[in-house]
Amino acid sequence: MKVGVISDTHGLLRPEAIAALEGCEQIIHAGDIGSQDIVEQLGAIAPLHIVRGNNDVDAEWATSIADHLRFDIEGWQVLLVHDIADVPALLDDSVKLVVTGHSHKPLIEWRGNTLYLNPGSAGRRRFKLPVTLALLEVSSDAMEPRLVQLLE
Template identity: 70%
Template sequence: MKVGVISDTHGLLRPEALAALEGCALIVHAGDIGKPEVLEALAALAPLRVVRGNNDLALLWAQGLPDVDRFEVQGWQVLLVHDLADVPAHLDQGVQWVITGHSHKPLIERREGCLYLNPGSAGPRRFSLPVTLALIEVGADALVPEIVPLLAANPLKATSR
């Protein structure tokens, strides 16, 4: 199963992002959405899980969005929050995959048996950071995440078990 993870679009949904997310069985947006049209376009591609980010807090249309979401993907327990600082120091039992955004810095990291994934920012370029999203192949016994540059070639791959 292919899962797409996107964050920090800040109202900009690039055609390259839509193309990269085609064929995903699920799309996750880790906040700082910017405009409801972003979610509408993503939901047209696949089922969508989303949390609001700090820049979404004052937006009336985003008031109903959760700050935290916990769900399951093919048996993997997922915790979704916008800011890594909002992840509890001690994760609830069973959480195997943490998805965050906010920093605009792509990250694939294992911590105490848990995959931490930040897809980076897919919206307007900030600072000198890359414009990216993430794709994850989800299997019964492995999560295989990949950071996908949207404005350059050569994706970065990592395997997590």
């Protein structure tokens, strides 16, 4: 299963991001979405798992969106939360994929049997950080993430 992972759009869904997410069977957005319009555009591509980011908390359109989610993809337990600082209080041994955003810094790191994935920011460039999202190939016995650079 192909899963798109995106974060920190901050109200900007680039055409390059839409193109990269085409063909995904699910999309995960790790917060700082920025607008209901982005939720609708992503939802038109594939079913969505989303959380609020710190910049979404006070937005009226985001009041029904959770601060963290746990769900299953192909038998893998996923924890989705915007800020990695919130992970320790929510983590247990059943979680095999932790998806975060917030820092705008892409990260793919295995910690024991758990994959930590931050797709970076797909929104406006911040400092000199790359503009990225991640694609994740998931099967019942493997997860293979890769970063996709959206801008040079």
